[in-house]
Amino acid sequence: MDISNLINTLAYVASDVDESALLPLVLLLSGFIFYGYMYTRYRNADKRHKHEMETTTIVANLVSTDTYFKSRKGLKNATMAGSNHKRVEGALNVGSGNKLLDMVK
Amino acid sequence: MDKQSTHGALPSQGEPVGAAPPPPPSGAPVNSGFAAPPQPSPMAPPPPGAIPVVQNNPPSSPPPPPPSGAPVKTAAMPDEASNSPFSRFKPPEGQPHIFQDLGQKDGITKCPSCGGSDIALNIQTGLLRCNYCRHEFSEVSDGIDSDISRLTGLRMGMGASDIAYDASDVVTLKCTACGAEVVVDTNNAPQQRCHWCRNMLSLNQQIPNGAIPDAVMPFRVTKEQAQKLIEEFVGKRRFFAHPTFKKEFCTQNIMGVYLPYMVIDVNARAEFRGEGEHETRRYTVGSGNNRETRHDADAYWVGRDFDFYVDDLTIEASGDRLDQQTTVNSNNVINAILPFPLKDTVRFNANYIRGFTSEKRNVNRTAIENLVSAQVRDIARWQAWQNATFYGRGIRWDAENVTIKGELWKTVYLPVWLYSYMEIKSGGKKFLHYVAVNACTGKIMGSVPIHMPKLLAVSGVVQLIGTVLGVGAFLLLALGG
Ligand SMILES: [Zn+2]
Ligand SMILES: [Zn+2]
Numbered sequence: 001m002d003i004s005n006l007i008n009t010l011a012y013v014a015s016d017v018d019e020s021a022l023l024p025l026v027l028l029l030s031g032f033i034f035y036g037y038m039y040t041r042y043r044n045a046d047k048r049h050k051h052e053m054e055t056t057t058i059v060a061n062l063v064s065t066d067t068y069f070k071s072r073k074g075l076k077n078a079t080m081a082g083s084n085h086k087r088v089e090g091a092l093n094v095g096s097g098n099k100l101l102d103m104v105k
Numbered sequence: 106m107d108k109q110s111t112h113g114a115l116p117s118q119g120e121p122v123g124a125a126p127p128p129p130p131s132g133a134p135v136n137s138g139f140a141a142p143p144q145p146s147p148m149a150p151p152p153p154g155a156i157p158v159v160q161n162n163p164p165s166s167p168p169p170p171p172p173s174g175a176p177v178k179t180a181a182m183p184d185e186a187s188n189s190p191f192s193r194f195k196p197p198e199g200q201p202h203i204f205q206d207l208g209q210k211d212g213i214t215k216c217p218s219c220g221g222s223d224i225a226l227n228i229q230t231g232l233l234r235c236n237y238c239r240h241e242f243s244e245v246s247d248g249i250d251s252d253i254s255r256l257t258g259l260r261m262g263m264g265a266s267d268i269a270y271d272a273s274d275v276v277t278l279k280c281t282a283c284g285a286e287v288v289v290d291t292n293n294a295p296q297q298r299c300h301w302c303r304n305m306l307s308l309n310q311q312i313p314n315g316a317i318p319d320a321v322m323p324f325r326v327t328k329e330q331a332q333k334l335i336e337e338f339v340g341k342r343r344f345f346a347h348p349t350f351k352k353e354f355c356t357q358n359i360m361g362v363y364l365p366y367m368v369i370d371v372n373a374r375a376e377f378r379g380e381g382e383h384e385t386r387r388y389t390v391g392s393g394n395n396r397e398t399r400h401d402a403d404a405y406w407v408g409r410d411f412d413f414y415v416d417d418l419t420i421e422a423s424g425d426r427l428d429q430q431t432t433v434n435s436n437n438v439i440n441a442i443l444p445f446p447l448k449d450t451v452r453f454n455a456n457y458i459r460g461f462t463s464e465k466r467n468v469n470r471t472a473i474e475n476l477v478s479a480q481v482r483d484i485a486r487w488q489a490w491q492n493a494t495f496y497g498r499g500i501r502w503d504a505e506n507v508t509i510k511g512e513l514w515k516t517v518y519l520p521v522w523l524y525s526y527m528e529i530k531s532g533g534k535k536f537l538h539y540v541a542v543n544a545c546t547g548k549i550m551g552s553v554p555i556h557m558p559k560l561l562a563v564s565g566v567v568q569l570i571g572t573v574l575g576v577g578a579f580l581l582l583a584l585g586g
């Protein structure tokens with residue numbers, strides 16, 4: 001079982017429920033949350049070098065464009081649908097990072 | 106936010122951004138057949154029934170609104186990016202430019218003070234120390250560095266060039282003291298004592314078998330310090346640790362090992378296009394049990410174009426260490442102790458690795474160039490976000506163009522203290538757990554085998570209590586409403 005996936009799924013579910021229902025939900029899942037937390041604490045399978053933010057990088061000649069085009073009212077989610085600004089492709093311990101390697105056996 | 110500063114015809118909601126028409130030239134009337142932009146006042150009354158709960162503070166640094174009449178860059182974007190996520194890697198033209206450090210000399214490294222050849226690293230200082238007169242000295246810094254913003258094409262240190270698999274691991278050196286010929290097997294260590302005069306002979310010049318890196322980072326964390334760090338790390342994880350592991354845990358046999366890495370400087374350009382949302386209001390609708398949170402947000406076309414210079418992107422250069430599938434190994438914890446302070450590397454000298462284990466590089470640039478490409482894009486995406494945090498609800502990038510203009514690759518040996526434990530699971534399946542210490546910074550990460558029956562039992566008890574309390578909480582909420 002991929003624990004980090006489970007935790008991500010739980011976090012996703014939790015992010016979408018209303019705040020008043022959060023406490024009962026946490027209680028009803030407490031065994032799973034406890035298991036996931038402890039498993040991660042001992043095995044650390046989710047840990048990696050965060051290359052995207054830990055690599056020294058200098059930005060120069062930045063040109064920003066910010067063009068307002070509409071307002072959206074009454075949105076239920078706290079985050080933008082389909083946002084991908086924190087996506088990470090090049091991690092080898094999650095997802096399909098391994099497929100980026102071209103290893104000669 | 107000054108809505109009057111917005112420009113251009115606005116595509117209707119839901120229209121794919123890739124199809125967004127470019128805004129008309131500045132000053133053109135907004136009548137090009139698209140819906141007129143909604144112009145909500147910032148003071149618009151909340152929807153009926155809404156109870157304002159939180160009025161977001163204005164952002165500390167909103168993006169400056171484009172000055173009225175200023176041209177606004179089109180939100181349309183090149184579409185080749187969406188077709189090929191790895192469009193960047195057009196291989197540079199021609200052969201890579203390879204640097205060779207001609208200052209490297211094989212044979213006896215002499216103490217500059219007494220001329221002795223019995224030299225080893227002093228971990229306390231990170232310097233080479235003469236074991237005869239105790240004089241300490243250092244190898245020069247590796248010299249392969251550059252102004253990244255001016256880097257073009259593909260450049261490589263000699264130590265990063267492709268491994269010649271037919272190159273012999275065995276090299277014969279002539280002892281400069283007595284003239285004897287001494288064989289060095291680079292698979293073990295690039296050093297050998299002369300059998301006749303007992304001088305230590307070192308192989309420092311790079312040979313095409315990948316055994317000699319461009320630079321080395323000396324150990325700075327002593328074995329005793331590493332043992333203490335590892336004991337603390339495991340000590341915090343004892344309750345659910347496997348009993349066999351607890352019985353056998355001992356840090357006496359931790360290994361100081363130099364692991365091979367590719368270190369890459371990259372001069373690149375990024376062009377990001379997408380849509381971002383900035384929250385303007387958060388409030389609660391409904392009443393009693395049916396209260397729900399709602400958000401209002403302004404949507405923007407967002408563009409971020411910039412040059413960026415990546416310094417010392419670090420990737421494992423060993424096939425074993427690159428395999429970080431956490432279901433079969435714990436190599437990811439060795440990855441997690443990066444980064445190293447790579448400005449402190451020195452030119453390779455075999456005396457630095459004397460007494461330590463070292464892993465030979467067995468990975469070439471081509472094996473990891475797609476990985477490097479992906480990581481450079483990750484860096485660009487992160488930097489784009491760092492310069493667009495106004496969009497607190499997020500950004501959906503529809504086009505990400507990252508072009509690498511120049512890259513410089515070199516190989517470096519980095520020092521790691523490793524504790525390893527082979528767990529034999531009930532089915533006979535083996536799993537190697539590591540606890541790794543960065544021997545420069547002391548950063549530690551590890552994997553501790555779990556006693557599953559115990560963890561499952563305690564989780565079950567927690568679940569039982571949680572269920573009772575959770576049902577109670579639901580009932581309370583229902584009755585309270
Ligand atoms: Zn000396
Ligand atoms: Zn000799």
